[in-house]
Amino acid sequence: MAIYESGEDYLEAVLMTEKEKGMVRSIDIVNRLGYSKPSISVAVKNLCAAGYLTMDEDKHLRLTESGRAIAERIYDRHRTLEAILISLGVERQQAEKDACKVEHDLSDESFALIKAMWEKSQANGS
Helix, strand or coil: CCCCHHHHHHHHHHHHHHHHHCCECHHHHHHHHCCCHHHHHHHHHHHHHCCCEEECCCCCEEECHHHHHHHHHHHHHHHHHHHHHHHCCCCHHHHHHHHHHHHHHCCHHHHHHHHHHHHHHHHCCC
16 A cells, blocks of 8 residues: 555654654654644554554554554655755754655655765765
């Protein structure tokens, strides 16, 4: 099943919250993304139905293997693009916004080449 940009954002938010807090509930995603509770509820229901998330009896959200793969992919893109933009002189807040926009639309090929160049420059101390 194809996942849309908003779904990727939700999965990334679950991953980031999990890294920070350990356990994730829908309200944590509401607070992180600033969307309404009903919007998050619908998104969580759809992501669970698609097999990207599960919710246990305590209402904790967990990424499935496929959900985690998508979340990690988007998170890696976001962090890499944000770091590159900041290194170019973009203010952190703007770099965060721009990275979020670009992370979804960049092809895998282009991102792999950008990331390789970035990693090479970092290894060379540039």
